[in-house]
Amino acid sequence: xxxxxxxxxxxxxVVSLFRNHRTLITGTAVCVVGVVSLSILSDLIDDYNxxxxxxPNGIPLNFFGYLAQKLATPLARDDVFEPFPHNLEKLSxxxxxxxxxxxxxxxxxxxNDGEVxxxxxxxxxxxxxxxxxxxxxxxxxxxxxxxxxxxxxxLTAANPTLFEVKPSWLEGPRFNAIWIRSDVPQLDEIxxxxxxxxxxxxxxxxxxxxxxxxxxxxxxxxxxERHRMSxxxxxxxxxxxxxxRDDDELEIxxxxxxxxxxxxxxxxxxxxxPSSKSKKNKS
Numbered sequence: 001x002x003x004x005x006x007x008x009x010x011x012x013x014v015v016s017l018f019r020n021h022r023t024l025i026t027g028t029a030v031c032v033v034g035v036v037s038l039s040i041l042s043d044l045i046d047d048y049n050x051x052x053x054x055x056p057n058g059i060p061l062n063f064f065g066y067l068a069q070k071l072a073t074p075l076a077r078d079d080v081f082e083p084f085p086h087n088l089e090k091l092s093x094x095x096x097x098x099x100x101x102x103x104x105x106x107x108x109x110x111x112n113d114g115e116v117x118x119x120x121x122x123x124x125x126x127x128x129x130x131x132x133x134x135x136x137x138x139x140x141x142x143x144x145x146x147x148x149x150x151x152x153x154x155l156t157a158a159n160p161t162l163f164e165v166k167p168s169w170l171e172g173p174r175f176n177a178i179w180i181r182s183d184v185p186q187l188d189e190i191x192x193x194x195x196x197x198x199x200x201x202x203x204x205x206x207x208x209x210x211x212x213x214x215x216x217x218x219x220x221x222x223x224x225e226r227h228r229m230s231x232x233x234x235x236x237x238x239x240x241x242x243x244x245r246d247d248d249e250l251e252i253x254x255x256x257x258x259x260x261x262x263x264x265x266x267x268x269x270x271x272x273x274p275s276s277k278s279k280k281n282k283s
Contacts, residue, residue, distance in 0.1 A: 072130045082219075
């Protein structure tokens with residue numbers, strides 16, 4: 001059997017149809033491709049606008065910044081609510097027992113039955129972009145943001161030889177961050193992110209670094225979610241604490257800041273709490 005002849009015979013009707021209706025078929029194909037392309041372009045524009053509305057961050061607020069975070073998406077994680085998505089044994093060997101040490105004073109034995117208190121209500125909405133990492137609901141008021149900034153400055157003022165407040169390296173100069181001073185010994189994880197261990201965002205959420213067990217406790221109790229790039233470009237314990245909605249939640253937020261500071265210092269330094277009756281808090 002002549003397969004070439006058979007193939008030609010089989011496709012003859014199709015070829016004849018195309019020849020007789022070439023303009024119609026070509027026009028229809030162009031229209032279909034155009035509609036699909038417009039749909040994709042429309043979705044891309046909507047996504048870009050939603051991303052842009054999140055505001056200034058550590059990457060350029062333009063198409064190139066948007067493209068950069070899109071290209072980083074394959075490296076990003078989706079299990080941001082998983083308390084322990086990593087190999088604890090492997091990380092403990094690499095970083096030492098400190099990653100399995102808690103530095104939180106809330107949730108200790110005799111307080112809330114040894115557990116971090118649960119955050120009330122649903123988690124805020126956080127769009128799934130690699131960056132910026134922000135919440136778009138349950139935002140902090142301007143008064144609350146002022147209290148957050150004041151605490152960073154007060155903690156630094158109480159410990160000028162350990163901490164300093166200066167523009168964020170991770171989020172850009174629009175946001176203040178609290179840093180371990182460069183002349184103070186730092187954990188390798190802190191060195192990886194330039195010595196910056198916490199920075200609040202404009203809507204009140206805060207990125208900070210916690211030990212693995214404290215990060216897990218914050219996530220499990222509803223106060224935080226892990227950054228999508230944790231375990232890749234940034235440490236596993238890098239989380240986002242949600243914006244405090246009232247003064248009680250502000251106190252919880254402060255506890256996470258202090259726990260982050262203790263961890264960043266490697267648990268080896270005493271420091272003063274910012275209060276009129278300041279007392280040493282030992283790691």
